[in-house]
Amino acid sequence: MAFDTLLLKLYRLIAKSPIGYVGRKVNWNEKPRIILAYHGIAPQHPACVSPQIFKEHMVHLREKYDIVPLDGILEESNGNERPMVAITFDDAYTNLLEYAVPVLKDYKIPAIIYAPTNYLGKKNEWDSIYSIPLLQIMSAKDLRMLHNEGFGIGSHTHNHIRLRSQDHTTLQREIGDSKKMLEDITGNTVTSFAYPYGKRRDLDYRAVRFVKQSNYLSAVTTYWGRFNDEAKRYESRRITIWPSDTLGVFKLKLNGNYDWLIPKEIIINRIRLSLA
Secondary structure, three states, rough: OHHHHHHHHHHHHHHHHHHHHHHHHOOOOOOOOEEEEEEEEHHHHHHHEEEHHHHHHHHHHHHHOOEEOOOHHHOOOOOOOOOOEEEEEEOOOOOHHHOOOHHHHHHOOOEEEEEOOHOOOOOOOHHOOOOOOOEOOOOHHHHHHHHHOOEEEOOOOOOOOOOOOHHHHHHHHHHHHHHHHHEEEEEOOOEEEEOOOOOOOHOOHHHHHHHOOOOOEEEOOOOOOOOOEEEEEHHHHEEOOOOOOOOOHHHHHOOOOOOOHHHHHHHHHHHHHHOO
């Protein structure tokens, strides 16, 4: 965690440097279609955005952006004059019920919550390698309630595992069966999927193809980026929001000062593949 903190500080310095300024000018002719990736929202937890900062984020979005459901980001044509943003939450932590959902309701902001079906009512044991408190995950009853209140529910696999190089049986359980379980819970079709971890090293073409063949309509990664469209609806880019993201950092991310992360991710992935 100490290394991660130092890395985020380095990213922040680069974002505020001329590199960040130049990076945000690369796609200046294109209107951003941003998908934000949050996880937990809770006070005094090192892996969660604080409720106060989260509210500041939402107020800023409401003033400056058109906040739309995820499907709206991927439409080919729209009449939005302002940049569009969609809100997503990975892992379906119960702290969202107390600290995020009331804010979203107050500001009439749509959002989708991605749930790992084998962990409903349990804790995020996949993070037990870190020396931080584990977090409670929503129950089936919680997800049903949120769905009935108009929030989107998507699959985050069954066991929250990396999908790269998995066999057909595992992909069926993690992608197909988790979809069916959530549909049984909500009584409605589940149309969106979030790859656990979601970086280029965590999934491969077979996983992406399996998601498409399982009749999802979209899937989100954690590939960095502010621009999305129909052509890449099964590998949609997101901007991950980190616990240390103050409103100032949040604005830099939305404005494109972190877009230099895109070539950085691609280069590192190619190096990793060449060494494999």
